[in-house]
Amino acid sequence: MRVIVIGAGASGIYMAYKLKYNFTDFVLDIYEKNADIGGTWFENRYPGCACDVPAHNYTYTFDPKCDWSSTYSSSREIFQYFSDFVDKHELRQYIASHHEVTETRWDENASEWVVQVYNREIDSTFERRCDFLINACGVLNSWRWPTIPGIQSFKGPLLHTAAWDDNVDLTGKRVGLIGNGSSGIQILPQIQKVAKHVTTFVRKPTWVIPTFGSEMREHTDEERQQFRENPEEYLKMRKATEKVLTGVYPLFINDWPIQTQTAEYMKASMKEKINNEELAEQLIPDFPVGCRRLTPGVNYLESLTLPNVTTLYGEITEITPTSCITSTGTETELDILICATGFDTTFRPRFPLIGRSGHNLQDEWAHEPRSYLGVAASGFPNYFMFLGPNSPVGSGPSIISIEVQGSYIAEFLNRWQKEDIKAFDPKREAVDDFITQKDLFMEQTVWNSNCKTWYKSPVTGKVTALWPGSVLHYIETMAKPRYDDYDVTYASKNRFAYLGNGFSQMEHRPDADTSYYIRARDDGASVADSWGH
Template structure:
């Protein structure tokens, strides 16, 4: 029976060769999973385990006092989704109630809260509990996990067969590395750690950063602050409109979404297909990129109408090298901030700019280095192994760390097209491996060293032809200008879905407890163990089985020939 208790973990069931001889083929053993985080990805894992598995125990350790992850934590003014909200839902769980195309953070949090309530997922969560260490236990073939109670500081010892890190990429926020930050005497804020009690009315506000959060907060506080000074280190592409323009849904539109599932599905598919059609823009020399570059340059010049500003603001690198941000910036101080003083910032112009409130929209640590020790069989912490570069197997696992999986790990498609569909595919992939573990006498499983190295080699070669490899500072490259692209996938989201639709088991190293064929058991099938099942289920009037060839199987899945043709050259990019 599945349950959410972290403190009633049963002892591991050791199904050795002798024990399995008395059981039918594929007899399930108990599976204990610990998931780090109860944000969107953690809830997804809980849903899929609950839907597809029996005889498991799951605990979601969440450092906050509620679900939601980044959408619970980020409360800065203007915080919103920068993709169309109807594309920011699970594929199987539409939301009929989005208020607008680009929904605010509170609405997105409520979507995941409602998702958790609908499927009773919070029963798996232990709130205000932070995983502080995990160490591989070779004898038991699992992970010894140390958990800290955030309220009283007590430490709990737990154990799991499978450890899943769903802590999220944009989770560890960071202050800017600028001299004098601690000298500032005014109110210091970070967009990812917002103090909602701060009153900005009548204040002179300084804003550091021109990424997504900075561009979102700027118009949201415009009517409150008496003056806003933004400090911009480098140019960025700022779009007056997005691929889908902002639009507040009318009561009639929302009524159609609520009452006509077919119409809602059609609308969602159109948005999703249009999002995927943007992929050619990220190929450096593509016609779509060239057209987008020209169009964006003209739009920004039309807004700026100042040749001096144009040279400072409009980038020379390709559109998409760093994430595109909606909005137009005014009244800025250009150049690297030299230092922060008690009163404000000394900007690139060499002048001190006093401000009452200083907002740092300076992003997150995107190195993928775990925030706590994850100690593998070698005794090395994953954070040390990844000190210079995060190397994963298809964004899902790391060599040297058995029975350890990641949702949204290095080189996942988080900026290549629709995001949540890719996270679903990752969850499906790791659950397929867990299914094998549960029904065979597998001790541990991890990606082979050579498989990871081959993928990294392919990644580095592929990225040379993309806009992401160009000289622009981006969190796609761990906030560097010329580092390796360790965040993004080597293709479109649709490409990723096909790449991981089925595990390549030859890329994985399986270690067994005893004879690998012990799972064959006593000669009986699981079907014969259930007298209510159809013992002749394979007899039928026609062949309705899935196609065995990849091409035909894919056409059946993506309904080729049954939908309207997507013309990428006609897609409105911006």
């Protein structure tokens, strides 16, 4: 079995781990466009960049890290966690850095994906074929400049938070900051400390929440020692934090008491921290809490009130070689301009992905991404993705969702190997039914409210990024594949040809427990589920 994974971030690394420890007779190639693994945690290195989930729960669920430096870890520390994980499990053997997938095409006759790969180091393109193509690029990966006239004419350093240049010194400079999403909220308190003056340009209000799950603080050496030496207590802490993180879901349901209570609390909290009636009126939204991604803002609101920070509310209409001009006519002279303006979140692949009948997924999803349960696309056999459209990325922690999707994909790889199958392709009607159910459900959530957010399609306005339910709901939904929702193509005309010579594989292993079904009591487990264990 030949598998190609695109991207060596948290998802691609987990897929490599899953294959190494659960499969034999496979060839795995992971192509990573960057110089190293880590994905978003390799690319995002701006000052203040950190995870908005408590560090002890931003790990694979089975691989805790006891020595996080603080309750919320920096991007560089998270990168190091994944790098250490790769080395510990010897996964670099599967990863080719500086390799970018530029085109993929399904070969119907061979039931294979034909993949064009560009080697950036030697400026050369080559072709590989595989039985399964797994897209682990993620959605917060393809960063974008704001579409403001004159932006490329700016003569000073022009930075994007997702492509940070450590060589640019902000000390004593007049700095402009465009954007008040997650990265804008994180970077302002850090750059304010060194810049002569920061002008932050805010186009839309947003809810800035306190940290949740645990308070932001450094861990002491004594605490880290306790985590290491008391694994049971450490597990209890992680489970308690996870319960808080997954329990936030009711907040997103319209008219639930927790929604109203949270909104009132947040208004009061933001007003107290801003302590400026005019600024508070501009920054506190009139849309429900959770319509946009919730982002903890440590010292963000307080920074807005400092003498060397100016907040300009409204659109930037023009950028000149030395300044930004807003819709009110205000012109601000700047030395450095930082764009915290996010990513292309349309879910369209960055490269041509040609499936059956010559259909390109870039075109199929131009107006609305229509996935099957966030992991597959109809008309694109043996193609799976991590954190695709309508995955649970906004209603709880994402790492467990990655693990759930990786295990789901592994079920198909396992069946492909065992049953001599050529292709799995989700049925169009199954996708249509899922999308219909998703759209109906979203009507009762705050995600469907009137706010500008990457959760929605910029074309249709439908919620395309989020799962219609909680994280636990998704875990249960994905526990076992609904194979009836797939068109399955067998290698043989007889679907039972894989039964072969009548022997179980374990009967060829001298050390196998061929009487595994004999046990002292009914343990509740299915006999079939114990096969081969």
